[in-house]
Amino acid sequence: MHPAKSVIYFTTASGAGYGLMVWLAVMGAFGFLPADRTFGIIGFGLAFFLIISGLLSSTGHLGRPERAWRALSQWRSSWLSREGVSAILTFGPTGLYALGWVVLGQNAGLVGLIGLVGALMCLITVYFTSMIYASLKAIPAWRNRWTSLGYLLMALMSGALIMLALQAVFGLGLITVTIKISVALLGLSGVLKLAYWRAIQTDPPRSTAESATGLGRFGMVRMIESPHGEDNYLLKEMGYKVARKHAGKLRRIALVTGFILPMAMVAAIMVLGLPYVAALSFLALISAGIGLVVERWLFFAEAKHVVTLYYGNSKV
Amino acid sequence: MTRLPQNPSKVKLGLVIDLDICVGCHACAVNCKEWNTSGKMAPLTDIDPYGAKPDGVWFNRIHTYEAVDEVAGTSRTVHFPRSCLHCDDAPCVTVCPTGASYKREEDGIVLINTDICIGCKLCSWACPYGAREYDEDEGVMKKCTLCVDKIYNENLPPESRVPACVSTCPAGARSFGDLGDPDSDVSKLVAARDGYALMPEQGTKPVNRYLPPRPKKVGDAVAPRLLEHHDDSNDGAGLLARWVDKVLSA
Ligand code: SF4
Ligand code: SF4
Ligand code: SF4
Numbered sequence: 001m002h003p004a005k006s007v008i009y010f011t012t013a014s015g016a017g018y019g020l021m022v023w024l025a026v027m028g029a030f031g032f033l034p035a036d037r038t039f040g041i042i043g044f045g046l047a048f049f050l051i052i053s054g055l056l057s058s059t060g061h062l063g064r065p066e067r068a069w070r071a072l073s074q075w076r077s078s079w080l081s082r083e084g085v086s087a088i089l090t091f092g093p094t095g096l097y098a099l100g101w102v103v104l105g106q107n108a109g110l111v112g113l114i115g116l117v118g119a120l121m122c123l124i125t126v127y128f129t130s131m132i133y134a135s136l137k138a139i140p141a142w143r144n145r146w147t148s149l150g151y152l153l154m155a156l157m158s159g160a161l162i163m164l165a166l167q168a169v170f171g172l173g174l175i176t177v178t179i180k181i182s183v184a185l186l187g188l189s190g191v192l193k194l195a196y197w198r199a200i201q202t203d204p205p206r207s208t209a210e211s212a213t214g215l216g217r218f219g220m221v222r223m224i225e226s227p228h229g230e231d232n233y234l235l236k237e238m239g240y241k242v243a244r245k246h247a248g249k250l251r252r253i254a255l256v257t258g259f260i261l262p263m264a265m266v267a268a269i270m271v272l273g274l275p276y277v278a279a280l281s282f283l284a285l286i287s288a289g290i291g292l293v294v295e296r297w298l299f300f301a302e303a304k305h306v307v308t309l310y311y312g313n314s315k316v
Numbered sequence: 317m318t319r320l321p322q323n324p325s326k327v328k329l330g331l332v333i334d335l336d337i338c339v340g341c342h343a344c345a346v347n348c349k350e351w352n353t354s355g356k357m358a359p360l361t362d363i364d365p366y367g368a369k370p371d372g373v374w375f376n377r378i379h380t381y382e383a384v385d386e387v388a389g390t391s392r393t394v395h396f397p398r399s400c401l402h403c404d405d406a407p408c409v410t411v412c413p414t415g416a417s418y419k420r421e422e423d424g425i426v427l428i429n430t431d432i433c434i435g436c437k438l439c440s441w442a443c444p445y446g447a448r449e450y451d452e453d454e455g456v457m458k459k460c461t462l463c464v465d466k467i468y469n470e471n472l473p474p475e476s477r478v479p480a481c482v483s484t485c486p487a488g489a490r491s492f493g494d495l496g497d498p499d500s501d502v503s504k505l506v507a508a509r510d511g512y513a514l515m516p517e518q519g520t521k522p523v524n525r526y527l528p529p530r531p532k533k534v535g536d537a538v539a540p541r542l543l544e545h546h547d548d549s550n551d552g553a554g555l556l557a558r559w560v561d562k563v564l565s566a
Binding site for chain 1: 319335340342345369370371372373374377378379380381382383384385386388390391392393394396398407409410411412413414415416432433434435436437438440441442443444445446449450451452454455456457512513514515516517518519526528529
């Protein structure tokens with residue numbers, strides 16, 4: 001599939017924003033983080049910036065962005081519609097929680113409860129985002145048992161790393177909790193990514209050139225003449241091939257920068273002690289950011305669409 | 317409403333494509349473009365039509381495949397028109413966030429309301445058959461309409477009320493009718509010829525059917541007879557012929 005920049009930014013940025021929002025709620029509600037006003041303004045500002053810029057960017061690849069509001073109408077059947085509705089509803093409790101923190105200086109008790117409701121809705125929204133992809137049967141690499149879990153874990157992981165960097169700068173809250181959470185999430189999401197790559201390589205193909213044409217009864221099917229000489233919409237959008245050539249290398253880059261390096265850096269904070277916490281947590285965040293973009297790029301670019309069976313692919 | 321019809325009628329209009337007959341002439345694709353570029357989903361925009369990389373929206377594309385059986389040492393060349401199959405369980409409809417994509421309750425035709433489509437392209441990702449093509453210029457999705465503006469068009473004589481691709485096919489490889497009615501001509505044709513659906517494993521329940529090429533006649537196939545050996549000598553030729561031969565040979 002063609003990896004559109006707007007969609008890569010949308011999924012990574014809004015994922016990180018929702019992840020950060022979850023940790024703001026959890027850390028606050030359970031008393032690991034005081035309701036410091038400046039911390040709140042920066043933390044919620046960042047979370048809302050990532051979420052909103054991500055959502056806006058997702059409308060960037062629409063042919064008719066001015067009609068985007070129509071996408072809220074079909075929540076009964078469409079995951080994209082559900083995602084839009086859920087994203088908007090989520091602003092309710094998360095906005096109230098942010099107000100409670102910044103204006104009232106409170107993040108526990110009732111305010112904390114509202115925050116936790118918001119956190120749950122953030123996770124639901126991320127899940128709906130993942131289902132836009134995971135529901136598409138025509139793209140087996142997306143309709144995969146690891147897709148939704150991957151989106152959730154990576155949102156939580158990137159959110160935790162931002163939280164860690166913020167806490168390091170402000171020197172606020174129980175930073176050891178965030179460190180442990182980050183290491184655990186980096187480890188889990190790294191393992192999950194390995195499982196995902198293994199699955200898309202070893203899962204038996206769902207469809208073949210023979211089933212696509214129904215000509216298997218006569219033997220092995222190959223295309224000898226394409227309907228058109230130049231690439232059409234289908235081939236530009238669904239026949240993206242660049243990634244497959246470098247897939248091995250890019251996967252290693254994603255794995256090392258996205259999961260292994262940041263995990264080592266965050267773990268090093270525990271060993272080297274808190275004087276290094278700011279530098280190391282920032283390095284970890286930058287590295288994970290790069291890794292996640294590569295990972296997301298691969299998620300799109302590596303995924304094969306069954307329509308390519310009509311254009312010379314033998315199995316998908 | 318992008319939910320599939322809650323009370324679908326029994327009528328399932330669709331196409332039956334005979335792969336034994338299709339000669340791969342692309343006439344149906346051309347006439348499809350011709351009719352539809354001023355029809356319901358008009359225009360079928362072309363981009364850079366006379367340039368180095370022409371691109372554009374088509375509802376019907378004709379591929380050519382070869383099926384090779386290496387063990388038996390045989391192969392078949394098959395021309396293969398590909399257009400929307402007007403699926404019963406159309407994933408392109410259910411994924412649409414705006415309600416632009418819909419399946420008609422009365423006859424099962426899958427259409428797009430291009431006035432409300434936001435061009436998110438999700439439906440084209442959901443369709444396993446590549447039946448939807450995005451119009452770069454208008455920023456909306458387009459697809460085969462089953463010529464809905466022709467098959468019900470009372471300004472046309474009844475015999476013309478069939479899809480453009482069907483009426484234009486010079487070989488008669490395409491039929492149109494109600495595949496929901498087991499007694500319709502198309503349903504009988506499908507039954508008689510073992511018509512099949514494409515990629516049933518994708519779970520979309522296509523309405524259109526393809527008829528497989530008939531088995532090759534092996535054994536009684538005879539190569540064209542060579543002309544009898546022609547004798548150069550003019551023995552036995554008529555007087556005039558012999559005279560002409562003499563004059564010209566001189
Ligand atoms: S062929 Fe594709 S576009 Fe047509 S109804 Fe089926 S899924 Fe939808
Ligand atoms: S491109 Fe248009 S028709 Fe297709 S899913 Fe998006 S809004 Fe619906
Ligand atoms: S039914 Fe009409 S729109 Fe569909 S392929 Fe045939 S000519 Fe084109």
